[in-house]
Amino acid sequence: MKLTFIGTGYVGLVSGVCFSEIGNDVTCLDKDLGKIERLNRGEVPIYEPGLQELIAKNRELGRLRFSGELTPAVERAEAIFLCVGTPPLPNGEANLAFIEQAAQEIALAMNGYKIIATKSTVPVGTNDRIRDIVSKLTPHPFDVVSIPEFLREGSAIADTLHPDRIIIGTDSPEAAEKIAELHRPLTDRIMVTDVRSAEMIxxxxxxxxxxxxxxxxxxxxxxxxxxxxxxxxxxxxxxxxxxxxxxxxxxxxxxxxxxxxxxxxxxxxxxxxxxxxxxxxxxxxxxxGQRFNVMTKLRHSLGELGGKRIGVWGLAFKPDTDDVRESPALDIIGALLAEGAEVQAYDPVATANFKAIFDQADEVEWRDDPIEAARDCDALCLLTDWAEFKSLSLTEVQAAMRQNILIDGRNVYTSEQVDEADLRYYSVGRPHVGSLSQFEADPIAFYGR
Missing domain, CATH: 1.10.1040.10 (N-(1-d-carboxylethyl)-l-norvaline Dehydrogenase; domain 2)
Known part of the structure; x- marks a missing residue:
């Protein structure tokens, strides 16, 4: 099937690449010509394990192309997938400006019957708006289908190729069958419903x-x-x-x-x-509020944080991605700096993205490996459960630190690992491990020093 995916973010790029992997003829379209040029050079703009290899393979086979030209991409497609962003407005509503613009441009470029499939997460009723926009701008027949995505960053390829279920929302039996046939190589767990129910799912x-x-x-x-x-x-x-x-x-x-x-x-x-x-x-x-429990544990173990050196492991919101949007590290590092702490941080892949959006990036000391991020620290905070952190020797980590306080925000380590390293260890919802700090043992004496 000839497919066009509009938008090359996580959803559009991974979906397009995976559908080319199962034999479809795919064009991935984006207005950001710089991103298209990078993709055509073999550079992947997001970190997703296995994605670069699949792109190279399917471009070589001629099943995958990247373009910034909308009209030919729409004309050649049997189905067009909307994968553009729907960022939040200040009131929490989804911003549908990119969806509406894409619908207008698709309508003006159509040269015959098309299936317009929405994979972007959109409020209930949005696909009805898409239908209204397109119908006013084109004489050609079309059907609108809602196909919500359920990808997890870091495992997006596996989630696409081996989905739990496929939801198809449409009032057209013909479009439902064509989209179901497209997905049958992936799973037989296909549910067809009305458009608004699919949006709500x-x-x-x-x-x-x-x-x-x-x-x-x-x-x-x-x-x-x-x-x-x-x-x-x-x-x-x-x-x-x-x-x-x-x-x-x-x-x-x-x-x-x-x-x-x-x-x-x-x-x-x-x-x-x-x-x-x-x-x-x-x-x-x-x-x-949960992310700020890290700050509570730091204050409880160290007292005042002004002048204390705090190491941070992990900036991405989860492992196996370089995405830092809404990452707890943004709030936690901001709070540490606000209380006068010195911060040194490390992440395997997300540091550049974090620096790009964190207003106080020049106040943080950036490290190239986890041991250096722990060196001479009064406390260390693990905020993202990267496999790299799980495999480290805590004895080596403790030896690099000034004090031996480890705040494990992801419950990565066992009590046996912690005991071997003689760390004062604080996790989430588990019994305290290790000896009490001077502050915990006698806070009045601690402040009176």
Whole structure:
């Protein structure tokens, strides 16, 4: 099938490449000609394991091309996938300017029947707006289909090639069958529904997963107070098939481009129809506060943070991506600097992206490896659970530090690993490991020194 994907961000680029991998003729289109030039040189603008190899392979086979010219890309396509950004407006609503502009340009370039498929996350009713825009600008027949994406950064290729399910929202049986046939090499778990239900499925799915994360983080906070271990609690919960183990990993909360944006957008969608989504508002509130538990543990173990040297491991919002959007590290490093701490930080791939959006980047000392980020620190904070951090010798880490305080925001290490290194170790929702600091043992004497 001849396909065009408009937008070469995570969704458009990964989807386009994967559909070329299963034998389709794919054009990936973007207005950013600099990005197109980079892709045509074999440079991948995002970090996604395995993506560069698939691009090289399918370009060589002639099944994949990158272009900045919309009209020929639309004319040659049987189906056109909208994968443009829908960034949040100040009130939390999704900004549909890019979607509407793309719909107008598609309509003006059409030369016959097309399927216009929306993969961008859009509020309920958006595909109806797309239909209205296109119908006013073209005499050609077309169908509109909603195909929400469920990719996870860091495993986006596997999620595309081996999806849990495919949701197809349309009122056209013919378009539904064509899109279903396109996806059958990937899975037989294909659900066809109306357009508005498909749009809502995306928001409801992300909101529910975000709710699981905030729920287990609340349980973790209680576990710390009552002496329980949230790791065992989550494992015990996850054995219940009604609950399942996924998204029950306690930590410092979710970030990235999807969960924060989609939860806020769904709250706004509910508000637009005079419904207050109280549960989801609490989910967002819990998530925002959870990241600052790192600061609480630092103050508890060190006292005042002014003049203290704090190492930070991890800037991306999750491992195996260079995406720092809504990363907890943004808030945590900002709070550390605000309290007068000296910060030195390391991330395997996300440092450049972090520097580009963090206003106080020149106040941070950037390190090229994790041991150097820990060197001479009073405390070390692990904020992203990269595999590189899991494999390090904590004895070597402790030897590089000035004091031996490790705040593990992702529950990476076992008590055995920590005990071997003689660290004062603080995780999320698990019993304290290691000896008390001077401040914890006698805070009055500590301040009186």
């Amino acid at each position: 995306k928001y409801a799915s992300n909101a529910f997963l975000a709710t699981k994360i905030s729920f287990i983080n609340e349980i973790a906070n209680i576990c710390e107070k009552v002496g329980a271990d949230v790791t065992d609690v989550a494992k015990g919960m996850g054995h219940d098939r009604r609950i399942g183990p996924s998204f029950l990993q306690a930590g410092i909360g979710y970030g990235g481009s999807c969960f924060p944006k989609d939860t806020n957008a769904l709250i706004q969608i509910a508000g637009n129809v005079d419904y207050e989504f109280k549960l989801l508002k609490s989910v967002v509130e819990v998530n925002q």
